[in-house]
Amino acid sequence: MSTExxxxxxxxxxxxxxxxxAAPGPASDTTGTNAADPGHEPAPPAxxxxxxxxxxxxxxxxxxxxxxxxxxxxxxxxxxxxxxxxPVPQPVAPAPQPPxxxxxxxxxxxxxxxxxxxxxxxxxxxxxxxxxxxxVPPAHRKKRAGGLVAGVLAAALVAxxxxxxxxxxxxxxxxxxxxxxxxxxxxxxxxxxRDPGTVxxxxxxxxxxxxxxxxxxxxxxxGTGTGFVYDVQGHIVTNNHVVASAADGGDLSVTFxxxxxxxxxxxxxxxxxxxxxxxxxxxxxxxxxxxxxxxDKVAVGDSTIAIGAPFGLSxxxxxxxxxxKNRPVASGDGQNSKASYMSALQTDASINPGNSxxxxxxxxxxxxxxxxxIQSAGTGGFGQSQAGSIGLGFAIPVNQANTVAQQLIKTGRxxxxxxxxxxxxxxxxxxxxxxxxRGTGGTPAVPSDSPAGKAGLKAxxxxxxxxxxxxxxxxxxxxxxWTHKPGDKVTLxxxxxxxxxxxxxxxxxxxxxxx
Numbered sequence: 001m002s003t004e005x006x007x008x009x010x011x012x013x014x015x016x017x018x019x020x021x022a023a024p025g026p027a028s029d030t031t032g033t034n035a036a037d038p039g040h041e042p043a044p045p046a047x048x049x050x051x052x053x054x055x056x057x058x059x060x061x062x063x064x065x066x067x068x069x070x071x072x073x074x075x076x077x078x079x080x081x082x083x084x085x086x087p088v089p090q091p092v093a094p095a096p097q098p099p100x101x102x103x104x105x106x107x108x109x110x111x112x113x114x115x116x117x118x119x120x121x122x123x124x125x126x127x128x129x130x131x132x133x134x135x136v137p138p139a140h141r142k143k144r145a146g147g148l149v150a151g152v153l154a155a156a157l158v159a160x161x162x163x164x165x166x167x168x169x170x171x172x173x174x175x176x177x178x179x180x181x182x183x184x185x186x187x188x189x190x191x192x193x194r195d196p197g198t199v200x201x202x203x204x205x206x207x208x209x210x211x212x213x214x215x216x217x218x219x220x221x222x223g224t225g226t227g228f229v230y231d232v233q234g235h236i237v238t239n240n241h242v243v244a245s246a247a248d249g250g251d252l253s254v255t256f257x258x259x260x261x262x263x264x265x266x267x268x269x270x271x272x273x274x275x276x277x278x279x280x281x282x283x284x285x286x287x288x289x290x291x292x293x294x295x296d297k298v299a300v301g302d303s304t305i306a307i308g309a310p311f312g313l314s315x316x317x318x319x320x321x322x323x324x325k326n327r328p329v330a331s332g333d334g335q336n337s338k339a340s341y342m343s344a345l346q347t348d349a350s351i352n353p354g355n356s357x358x359x360x361x362x363x364x365x366x367x368x369x370x371x372x373x374i375q376s377a378g379t380g381g382f383g384q385s386q387a388g389s390i391g392l393g394f395a396i397p398v399n400q401a402n403t404v405a406q407q408l409i410k411t412g413r414x415x416x417x418x419x420x421x422x423x424x425x426x427x428x429x430x431x432x433x434x435x436x437x438r439g440t441g442g443t444p445a446v447p448s449d450s451p452a453g454k455a456g457l458k459a460x461x462x463x464x465x466x467x468x469x470x471x472x473x474x475x476x477x478x479x480x481x482w483t484h485k486p487g488d489k490v491t492l493x494x495x496x497x498x499x500x501x502x503x504x505x506x507x508x509x510x511x512x513x514x515x
Contacts, residue, residue: 234283238357268408320349369395420450
């Protein structure tokens with residue numbers, strides 16, 4: 001509450017307008033202000049002064065709480081309308097120059113009246129202005145009503161804030177009290193433009209190209225996943241594990257964000273990469289493929305946007321950042337050649353079951369990864385049988401996924417780069433990827449005609465690096481190898497009998513998931 005007017009009597013409006021009487025002689029103001037001082041400036045209007053102290057039923061600084069309020073016609077004051085009160089203008093006769101007061105000016109001092117008890121103008125008597133003033137209602141009734149109104153007003157100002165200020169401004173301009181004081185936003189919501197690069201703008205552009213996939217196997221097993229439009233021919237890229245149950249004789253349907261549903265079929269799938277390509281049976285015209293980014297250029301801390309159908313909730317958008325790169329991830333148990341391995345992009349964007357196969361976008365809306373796996377702390381609570389996101393999601397880098405998708409569209413079968421050596425799949429490793437003593441089915445761990453055999457690697461060697469990438473286990477080695485293509489040359493660092501050596505290996509290939 002402001003204390004601006006403390007020490008100066010602030011007149012309040014009486015319940016009925018008094019008729020002024022003849023001016024008395026000069027008297028001193030009991031509040032410390034000489035009301036008859038010719039040089040005294042008129043006080044501000046009563047309305048603005050009373051607004052400074054809304055919690056009081058009487059003027060601040062009035063030494064007589066039980067006295068009636070000051071005559072509002074003194075010192076140039078204009079009565080402020082109060083609730084239930086409408087002031088009626090009264091003719092005021094011009095006051096003569098008080099005798100014996102040369103140089104006395106306007107305004108003249110207020111009248112002294114028994115009912116007002118001086119009103120803060122002193123106790124001096126004298127002739128009144130004009131006609132005698134009629135009886136005034138008891139002051140205590142006015143003070144109780146004023147106190148109640150002031151209390152409500154103070155609450156409105158505190159609760160209303162800006163609205164109260166706007167209402168007072170309108171009243172000062174003479175606007176109708178029935179006019180609305182609400183403020184409307186300019187323009188319509190549908191006309192609001194989202195700046196390029198905002199999450200809303202990216203999501204609005206990408207959502208029409210993201211689909212929800214329903215897979216139903218012949219044995220009744222199935223599930224929900226996500227995919228995205230890869231080209232205008234109607235190819236959809238997703239995860240292998242999303243469609244695996246319906247790959248052989250099952251039913252696949254694809255639903256777009258506008259609700260339109262299409263039947264689809266599997267073109268090809270790569271279990272090791274966990275990538276699959278579908279084709280819409282009756283692809284509509286005007287498909288908008290999502291642009292592909294460059295996952296090699298992604299940096300830790302870059303913004304990410306994930307779109308999918310977590311727990312069946314289609315068209316869900318979540319955001320986060322790239323929290324790590326080249327994270328070795330083995331989906332499944334990682335104990336056989338058909339497990340999925342990836343050197344993944346790690347993100348803290350919320351990814352849950354049903355997000356699998358959906359795009360991970362950068363801030364420009366380009367696909368940088370395919371959401372594939374999450375790290376779980378255990379089973380979900382509150383009766384859930386599946387665990388939810390704990391901020392550790394993993395996506396296949398789009399550069400790798402794009403290569404695999406092209407292979408599947410062209411031949412229907414995946415091609416894997418290999419070094420031609422069997423390594424231990426213990427995820428903890430022994431300071432690297434250990435080449436096993438024997439291969440599958442008792443075959444040599446390093447066949448002599450394999451790329452590793454030609455480079456001189458042997459059983460028991462421990463591979464610790466692939467180029468500049470540190471290798472700490474067999475799954476990490478496979479994840480890194482599969483980021484390359486057959487025919488690429490890589491440098492392997494390995495340890496044998498306590499000695500570290502390096503060797504260049506030209507990667508071979510393995511076709512399909514059956515071998």
